Amino acid sequence: MATVFGYFNYWVVVVLMMTGFYVVISANNLVKKLVGLNVFQTSVFILYISMGKIFGGTAPILVEQPVVYTNPIPHVLILTAIVVGIATTSLGLALVVRINEAYGTIEEDEIHSLSEEESL
């Protein structure tokens, strides 16, 4: 039981990661793929945030006597990664808009068959 609940966050990370990854691979719709990619990235955010946390740790403020504190660096790092994730998602969505204008569809198999005709 300890392995299930003691590492609860990490189990969530694994489940989310695999769900997102599966959606990226299997989805046919380009927007759904991006949603999957987002879930995949979010799982990594949780991984980083969980590993910085210590039970009973306080905020990292300089005080007289030494105390147990939560490491803020992973949290700060993940802020950067969240920004990167937003940039990726918005760029991906912008590309989907352009693809929709160019092909009239955002279903991968239809785009694929349209592209195949072009290369013949």
Added chain:
Amino acid sequence: MDHLPALQVVLPLFCAPLCAVLGRANLAWMLALAASWLTFLISALLLHEVLQQGVISYAMGNWPAPLGIEYRIDSVNAYMLLIVSAIGAIVLTAARPIVDTRIRLPENKKPWFYAAYMLCLTGLLGMTITGDAFNVFVFLEISSLSSYVLISTGRDRRALTAAYQYLIMGTIGATFILIGIGLLYVMTGTLNMADLALRIPQVSNTRTLHVAFAFLTVGVGLKLALFPLHLWLPNAYAYGPSVVTAFLSATATKVAIYILLRMFFTLFGAEFSFKTMRLDLILLPLALIGIFSASLVAIFQTNVKRMLAYSSVAQIGYIILGISLASLTGLTAGIAHLFNHALIKATLFLALGCVSFRVGAAKLERMAGLGRTMPWTMAAFVIGGLSLIGVPLTSGFISKWYLVVGALERGWWPVAMLVLLTSLLAVIYIWRVVEVAYFKPPPENEVIREAPLALLIPTWALALANLYFGLETSLNAGVARQAAATLLGVTP
């Protein structure tokens, strides 16, 4: 002079928004051009300084390492910085005619192309120069996001789907790298690479570290298009504009390979990577299959740009093959081929840029008779092609030579045979282009003129560099050997 390492990255970074707000494509081009040649100058000075005095360590914002971000330059990344900035500057010099005519952007958005180009250069230089693992991820994403934008500006609508596909694969790769860095941080409590290198051996028997190693290898493998992970590359290179393809094929995958080298040799150490994890057993077959299958597929392409894209996958295979030998000669071959392949592919793709500037898409049948109508362009293409094959007196020969010697040193003569055999496959696909261009009559009803000088001069500068570095090998082979020695921690 003390702040050269910071300027190397900051200069193109500041230039990017300036390009965007300038509003006129010509002005933006001139600004970007000035900045990129200045970055080239800086990287040349840095390489000179490193070769004279050894490692340069620069504390960003005066915060000392390991808490602050350290820029750490040794002979390996000084050499990489020189490659990236040189190709960036030369390709940008040729960019204007192609951006003016062959890019799907409205006139008022063209300055943004140069802004994206500068950001991409910033990201690549930053990844190379930094000594901080998380910084690598941030710069990787800067360069990746801007390269998706650059690729999507191609005229063909398939450029959009290629950019989208690259975005998905690239983000998965980058996220894998992020996971790897996170796991390393959990185990060591540091992000500084020099610090990581000291602390990793203490925890090298833990499963977490093995998992981190696997995630990093696969993530970087995706970015550098290692054989089964190369699927994004052919479309992205085939449908992106020629200047973008020339720039990315010569720099982006190379910088990813540099990250791989840093990781295997500096962070984890050759002992762990090749003795404990037996990486050579994975990389060597992948490299050989990659070389063989990509070269074969290249032979059957009708789009010449796509053909060269597959050839890039094969050439990356040669570099990985050199690395997987994990010996001084093998590593020298890999690092020298980084340099030589950058020259070769930039020459070939720029020559194709000249071709598509005059005849439209770089289809094989459209190239009939170009040997007569565009003699200078095709001559540059042939020089690049010869160098790709590895004919003596060209730079491509140098790296193939070291590769064969390295394989023979290990007693792997079948590998050496395969290197020679696959070079023959390169002869076949380059010959197909030469045959069409020189032995078929040009179409009668249209007049094709030679490409403008603005394109021809940079293309020829690169073609001549191919010949020059085939004879004068102190830079590509000499510094490569020193870099290999630095990575392996031995004297050259």
